[in-house]
Amino acid sequence: MRIRQVGASERADVVFPLTAYAFEPTREFGELREKYRRRMRYFEHVTTLVGEEEGVGARACVAAFPMRENVRGRVVDMAGVASVASHPESRRRGYVRELLWRLLEQMRDQGAVVSTLYPFRPSFYARFGFVGMPRRRRVGFAPEGLPRVELPGTVELRTNAEGFADYLTVLERVCERTHGFALFDELRTAEFGEAEVWLAVARGDDGEVLGALPYEITNFGDELDGRHLLATGPLGRALLLQFLARHVDQVRRCSVWVGPDAVPELWGTDLEVTLEGLVDFPTHGGPMARVLDMRGLDGMGAGDGDVTVEVVDDPFVAGVHRLVGEGGRLSVTTGGAPRARLSVAGLSALVYGVLDPVEVMTRGLGQIEYTAVDALRALFPRELPYLFADF
Template identity: 30%
Template sequence: MEIRQLKAEEFEASLALSEYAFQYKVSAENRITNKEKFKPERVWGVFEEGELKAGLTLLPLKVHIQDRIVSMGGIAGVATWPENRRQGYVATLLKHILQVMNENGQSLSMLHPFLIPFYRRFGWEVYCEYKKYSIPVGKFPVKTEFEGTVRRDAAELETLDQLYKRFAARYNGTLKRSMEWWKQSVLDQDVHHGLFVSDEGEPEGYVLYKLENRELVIDEFVYLNEKARRALWTFLANHDSMVTGALLKMVPSDDMLPFLLPDPRIAQENYPYFMARIVNAQAFIESFIFNKQPDVRKYTLYIKDEHAPWNDGSWELTVNPDGTASLVRTGAADAQTDLCCSIGTLTVLLMGYKRPHELARFGSLTGDPEALKWLEEIVPHAETALFDFF
């Protein structure tokens, strides 16, 4: 068995596996374009006697965590041939990729799971969810008078990006978008946008939407204040003679739109979305900022991580009064530590998706009651979200 990055001449083998696994077909014209864009150094494969058995793509991405940018390994396109399934190829590849990410300094990894239980076995855990609304035109938010203007399809990409950055920074786990990502993964020829600009000339919000089958399909709704939110909804509501309703996708889980509607009884759905995994616990924690406290506190933490041995085992967690922390290995056994959890539980705890008391209540986090109470106090409250897909 050989695990390595693909070569440029192996484009067809990689594409054939993806087409079969994900049940799609690339046209002859798009095949040429895709080959020109192919980045073999990002695609890893398992080979037996020169034949590609399984593969995945490792994307060098960055995400927002606590108002800072963290290097993240985005895993996409995990695939294997049906005759090669349940032979350990994907498992071997995932373990290898964890080592690669660790060597690359990517302290966090994210992926969209085809099957959540499968990736949980390897330490990834659901870290965010999104809402989906279907609103008939008769239940749209009330139109309001506002100071400023909404400009349709007239914003510079840099302006949209600046607004997105400020909105995305509110959440842990949102993607830091490059201009290339905007052009290739966010905007396409069917996407319209409305940009709200205040009377002072300041851009304060935007909406990305499509008109499909007499419906407003809203891909992204970004606003910095209530004035921008109301103005953008008034702009959308002015489509009432053209559409029968609106479909809002990828809405953050902390969104309050239904409560703000005149009639909140609309169709709402909630979806577990991406999974995340801390790749290097020491690096992640030592760059994390905990809540301030009066004095230095130390507790021992046992991390269970069978697929990343550099994380697995007991550690001394020290948090300073200013919220900075250190994580130092100890020789203690599981039963001798103050706190104990898996790497997946540690991930969702620090990202803010679940609170310590919630995880402790259901047995995902165990330990001394005083240590659990301390953890509840020092881990900052946060919201998680992701508006992208890979």
């Protein structure tokens, strides 16, 4: 297999046949190719690697979107892995494995501190050091169950194109304060401005943008189908919920996406809600993440503590690292006597706040001295990440 990097102009001819066969309905192949070709102007910054066999062309592909992610209060460069596919005649031959290692190395060298993805099979990506994160939730409720009170602020109804600048403002502000929240670069994000949906924008009395909700209405008397309910705080969320309550005589039900720590059952006293977080394979895998560069974690939010760990069996972050939390920030240096021996998945689970040190051991992701458990727990307190972006 020969590995080659291809640009956006080649994706429709080289990558699309592989990804379309893997992920799309057969009967829509021709129509989708032309739609895919038109979208490629937004993929100029995507790193795409293909594995080719002589005489038959591309047999496997992987790609990474340049993104930014909030990791415990520090926004770092992130590689969003996608377009992982192989031709059925070339599967089980290690092509994707070789491409993925090459892709992660290249993205690390380009400055990516972490990487995330949505797996078709978590056990496959666990071999590359990825660990699971909680999946977003879908909340459904009837609008008449929402409370109605006077609030200091307004909600403006816009088309997506009219309000997209405000939506981007909300994305940036939520990313700054939400652990795990990830954003595409400006070029890739611009495509979302073309979506034909309504956009509700919440503002405070001073005009500050506090929240946004893209949505569409399926039919009169049917459902208001919302995307992510994004707010910079409780007031922005409350204003958007008040706006949804005004649809009581128009739609039967509302539904929106929320982060894994949301508690919509507390949005109203008599509010009946369904809260679903479907995880199945290969179509609805929960996201996964891993650390690519220890140096990039320096300055990340952390509790007080001082622990030296050894990360093993990884080409990127293996070694002995002293982790010190002081004044709410983490510092990372090398050397010392390790009190924990971790896989990169175990380290990533602690950094992302998805597993307790004891759970890291019970999952087989590392061995930790008893005296270091509390210190690691203090350094990396549990904090559920909200991976907003789909890719």
